[in-house]
Amino acid sequence: AQSVTQLGSHVSVSEGALVLLRCNYSSSVPPYLFWYVQYPNQGLQLLLKYTTGATLVKGINGFEAEFKKSETSFHLTKPSAHMSDAAEYFCAVSDYSGAGSYQLTFGKGTKLSVIP
């Protein structure tokens, strides 16, 4: 069975400071890894994903994440936080098989607050 652990249900950073949201996973097969973001009153939006290839992946809004197999981690970072980054972030894993459909296993989410 797959699982995802997100360290910290709430994270606060100052505007302009580094954003680091932690995610560790467990999977018995090579995983596909995702970060989703949910802004208030909106659906989940895919921020970035790791499937195969380069372990450092870049997403939207300046976010990036690095897949570290040895550490079973997929931490999300952004060099400089903006007020608009305040949202809830979800890490997810899938055993995507290439068949075009897959089930996501999510972490509990991390609410990011950005302090002016």
Add this chain to the structure above:
Amino acid sequence: EAGVTQFPSHSVIEKGQTVTLRCDPISGHDNLYWYRRVMGKEIKFLLHFVKESKQDESGMPNNRFLAERTGGTYSTLKVQPAELEDSGVYFCASSQKRTGFFVEQYFGPGTRLTVT
């Protein structure tokens, strides 16, 4: 192009009553997923349709939950009778059916269900 829509956005019902949630996927998306987030917990998979067929309903909590997708378009999720522990946010997601390629799941804004 319209995104995934869900109705209602909020529903408050009493224990023992029936509630039906609706999801309209993105037009042309054969895959439709239901997920649920109970407060304080992670988002969990409920079931997956491919067109009108249930592909995987391993996440359905019990037989009080009934999902349908008649005609392979919109889907409904009925809870009958509702219990207190059914409270949470119910998300719907849809994706194209393309083998050999990664396809993104697009999420709706969710329906917040409160059972009192």
